[in-house]
Amino acid sequence: MKKWNWRERQRQNRRQGGGQRHEWYGHNDAGPSNRESQRRYDHQSASASSPSSSSSSSSSSADSSAAPELPGFYFDPEKNRYFRLLPGHNNCNPLTREKLQEKEKEKQRNKMLAEDDKLRKKAPRSGLNTSLLLQKRHLGLLPENSYCRLVHEVKVSGMRRHKLEIESADSSTPNTDNFRLIVGDSACERVFTVNDVSHGGCKYGIMNFSSSSRGSLSVEMCDNLYFTNRKVNSICWASVNYPDSHVLLCLVGVADTPGCVSLLPASLFSNSNPDQPGMLCSFKISTAWSCAWCLNPQFDKTFSTGLSRRVIVKDAETGRTQTYSVGSDVLAQQFALRVPVLFNGCRSGEIFSIDLRQRGRRDQSWKANRFHQESAITSVRVLEDENYLLAADMLGQIKLWDVRVSKPVQEYRGHHNEHAYLPIHVNEREGLLLAVGQDCYTRLWSLKDGHLLRTIPSPHPAANDLIPSVVLSSNLGGCRGLPGLLMAVKHDLYYFPYNTDYQDGAELKDGL
Numbered sequence: 001m002k003k004w005n006w007r008e009r010q011r012q013n014r015r016q017g018g019g020q021r022h023e024w025y026g027h028n029d030a031g032p033s034n035r036e037s038q039r040r041y042d043h044q045s046a047s048a049s050s051p052s053s054s055s056s057s058s059s060s061s062a063d064s065s066a067a068p069e070l071p072g073f074y075f076d077p078e079k080n081r082y083f084r085l086l087p088g089h090n091n092c093n094p095l096t097r098e099k100l101q102e103k104e105k106e107k108q109r110n111k112m113l114a115e116d117d118k119l120r121k122k123a124p125r126s127g128l129n130t131s132l133l134l135q136k137r138h139l140g141l142l143p144e145n146s147y148c149r150l151v152h153e154v155k156v157s158g159m160r161r162h163k164l165e166i167e168s169a170d171s172s173t174p175n176t177d178n179f180r181l182i183v184g185d186s187a188c189e190r191v192f193t194v195n196d197v198s199h200g201g202c203k204y205g206i207m208n209f210s211s212s213s214r215g216s217l218s219v220e221m222c223d224n225l226y227f228t229n230r231k232v233n234s235i236c237w238a239s240v241n242y243p244d245s246h247v248l249l250c251l252v253g254v255a256d257t258p259g260c261v262s263l264l265p266a267s268l269f270s271n272s273n274p275d276q277p278g279m280l281c282s283f284k285i286s287t288a289w290s291c292a293w294c295l296n297p298q299f300d301k302t303f304s305t306g307l308s309r310r311v312i313v314k315d316a317e318t319g320r321t322q323t324y325s326v327g328s329d330v331l332a333q334q335f336a337l338r339v340p341v342l343f344n345g346c347r348s349g350e351i352f353s354i355d356l357r358q359r360g361r362r363d364q365s366w367k368a369n370r371f372h373q374e375s376a377i378t379s380v381r382v383l384e385d386e387n388y389l390l391a392a393d394m395l396g397q398i399k400l401w402d403v404r405v406s407k408p409v410q411e412y413r414g415h416h417n418e419h420a421y422l423p424i425h426v427n428e429r430e431g432l433l434l435a436v437g438q439d440c441y442t443r444l445w446s447l448k449d450g451h452l453l454r455t456i457p458s459p460h461p462a463a464n465d466l467i468p469s470v471v472l473s474s475n476l477g478g479c480r481g482l483p484g485l486l487m488a489v490k491h492d493l494y495y496f497p498y499n500t501d502y503q504d505g506a507e508l509k510d511g512l
Helices: 002-026 030-047 051-057 060-066 098-118 131-137 145-156 507-509
Strands: 073-076 079-085 163-166 179-184 190-196 200-209 217-221 225-226 232-239 245-254 259-265 281-283 290-293 301-313 321-335 341-346 350-357 367-372 379-381 388-393 396-403 407-412 422-425 432-435 440-444 454-455 469-476 482-489 492-497
Touching: 060 507, 098 131, 131 145, 145 440, 145 454, 179 232, 179 469, 179 482, 200 232, 217 492, 232 290, 259 301, 301 341, 301 388, 321 350, 321 379, 341 379, 350 379, 379 422, 388 422, 432 469
Parallel strands: 290 321
Antiparallel strands: 073 079, 163 492, 179 190, 190 200, 200 217, 200 225, 232 245, 245 259, 259 281, 290 301, 301 321, 321 341, 341 350, 350 367, 379 388, 388 396, 396 407, 422 432, 432 440, 440 454, 469 482, 482 492
């Protein structure tokens, strides 16, 4: 009897306790601590039961952390489910990892294009604007050089994209060939262009630029275009008769056609020019990767070509040749101006210089300076202070070297390159460094401290055969031209002016 009463009492206690627990969770008039616990519990329950609502309000990184990653599967936060991934490219199932990465990159590019279309853009540095700089300048707190450099940085952040119409003698056939290279002359009045031809090979010619009194920029394509079935590896302007009178091209051989280096007069590309073409010559040099023209008065008719394991220095008038044997392919070259020294960048990552005044040495003691980067060198640029050299490689590294001590003194981060032959551009007057990456983004840095000022997306979807080619100039169109950035991508030409009130020719005609 007692035993039964004890068990019954235990059942009653359990029922009363269960009712109390149910009453504690269910009543709304609980104390403050209980209400806070209830809110915390409800929030945790809602977030655990509805992952789709949290994914819609959080970033993509939060989505990936909320849904565990499963090997061979992709989680779509919009549809709140997993999809199977297949390796490589598959036309039946578009959900490959490569396709998803391309989709994410395209989404990011469109977002950056929308931000660039806004009138107000983010300043390149915090607290940097024109009025503040002018105020500091008037108060004597900012030196002249620093003021000019920082003003250019502000102008770079305000550049907006404008499409240029290319005028041509044959306007009935629009240009549908993709731009491959554009290289401006020293005055930026002319730009040498190389376009890929759809049926194979390429065509090249010259575009003339001029600016009107209203501040618009016009482009005219020269009459004569030359076609070749060979690939153009490298271009540089050459001063034979007068500054930038010729163009030096490296053409890679194909099939039975050998490679060569051609020296072409710029007047050759215009029918309306009555002048004689001048010096026109071609040198049969196979597998030429790079070329450079010397502007030093001691060797003013000298050019160089970088080949596989060789460097050839040749006098264009006399044909005198000097050959230097090296241990790797020479992919990039540039001459210094004040002294006849040639800087070379190799596939092995080595950078070395050749003093043209030292001849006849059979060993490699003619290498005046030697230093290395971690990957193949794609571009070298000598600064006005010729003790400093910029070099870019196929790991995306851009470094500023002090030639005297063979050590890097500055690095410019953010450039992207894996295997492409991409140049870098310098405008020391404005303190800017520019490079186009293999991801088709154009980046501008401060030359002084390596700060990334601006990242400009390509107007077209990224592709290996649609990497933009650019020209950065303080006077695009001549000595009284307009400053800004010129970009050629696909078959279109774009201009990014410093002036935010810039209007192109079409807008001016509509206004009239």
